[in-house]
Amino acid sequence: MATTEKMILNMGPQHPSTHGVLRLVLELDGEVITKITPDIGFLHRGVEKLSEHRTYHQVLPLTDRLDYLAPMSNNLGYILAVEKLLEIEVPERAKVIRIILAELTRLKSHLVWLACHALDIGAMTVFIYAFREREAIMETYELISGARMTSNFFRAGGLSMDVPPEFEKKVRDFIDSMPGYLDQYEGLLTTNPIWLKRTVGNGVISAEDAIDIGITGPALRGSGVDWDLRRDNPYGGYEEYQFQIPVGDKCDTFDRYKVRLVEMREACKIITQALDRLKPGPVLADSPHVCYPPKENVYNSIEGLIHHFKIASEGYATPVGEVYQGVEAPKGELGFYIVSDGSSKPYRMRIRPPSFVNLQAIEKMAKGSMIADLVAVIGTLDIVLGEIDR
């Protein structure tokens, strides 16, 4: 008599559709998944430990490397936490530029999500198109900060420098053409029978379960929960902008796809509003104890040089206390919890990564489905292992 047994299949950590070094140990009954055990930590670099030994200024480049697809969002979350601790008021121009860049970053991250998600499910054309648009955002990054990915552009009190004059036109041109590109993606996917077969009804998670398991960001809104920190706990000046928050109702992969696409259109609207508000002015607060002096002072006066040297070597002291700042990063709530003991280094810095918490839902979303559907679930969760493992 024939016997049957469950098969254990190892997926990853080197696997093209796990979006990085994610290892999943699958227990299979035929092709149906009966158990998923995620194994993470392959990219653990100890960012939280390292930041306890660096000044507030030196921690900033570490944050670029968390979610490396959305470095400016990480910068923003960290810098807002530090500013909250220091109680610094940021100049208007810096605030507006930060919002433009944060929303461009959202577009950038969502474009990679769309490209890889579609490629995983077999739609290669979208992958090529989305990376074409992402390249334009990377060029904007390079224009302002000199780096394509690890931008390290924000500073406590404002920005590291003003943006060049051609920035505004470059962003405006891109934003004007973006809705057309989004129509192009939707034309390729939204009514595509193969896409619908792979996404509708896949990875369903109810609103109650999603909240219980701590999912945030587009994945939560795809389950019909109207929760967005930009509106519900505003930060960085978002309360002055008009935008819609899309929510799904079927709680499946297709709804999360639609939510993210509408979010990209809304990001374009926010950027347009911000560009209209962009007025000349300072981009760094007048707080000499925290902010670096202008470069001409550093080069031409001994006081400026000492000022620069003091901040670079000693850093700045912060008030004793603890703050938590959550921002709506492209993947969900990215939180920075800083405990200060009054010195120039964080006593403890906790990063609340959205992908880490969202990934926890994978078993609930993919149990009982086929292996091929698991690939779609990994894609729809939009995880980045740099942020999960920190």
Next chain:
Amino acid sequence: MAENNRAVVKLKEKFASSIIEVVSFRDEVTVTVKKQDILNVLSFLKQSLQYNLLTDVTAVDYLGKKEERFMMVYQLYSIPNKDKLRVKAPVSEGECRIQSASQVWETANWLEREVYDLFGITFENHPDLRRILMTPEWEGHPLRKDYPLQGPDREPYKGRLS
């Protein structure tokens, strides 16, 4: 401001003996409670006061700075009321354990595993308490203040750190 917070008022009514401290700093309200009541406080906040989203569970190591070495930190949001609250509970080094919040929120599962992994705090009634970021055979808990930055059994880093 902290005194008028709706959660603080209700918690003071119901858990008067277990509240150690209420602090408001930069418009953020923090309630510190005794660790034996942490599960009751968290369930009460979820069930009765609609703090339905637990965003973060973490710990802080106050080695040599406070009587009780560790502090558990829970960040809560109320989606219906759009407000937030931080709950803390001290954990001593001698009795390095606390009740798991994973019965109240499923999200606490991985977040507590991370605290167990990096701080060595044990969670009672946790469904799956294993290391999560470090390898299973790892010795020590990296985020403790007495754990060397460069790792165990290695020469201290000679370069500049700041």
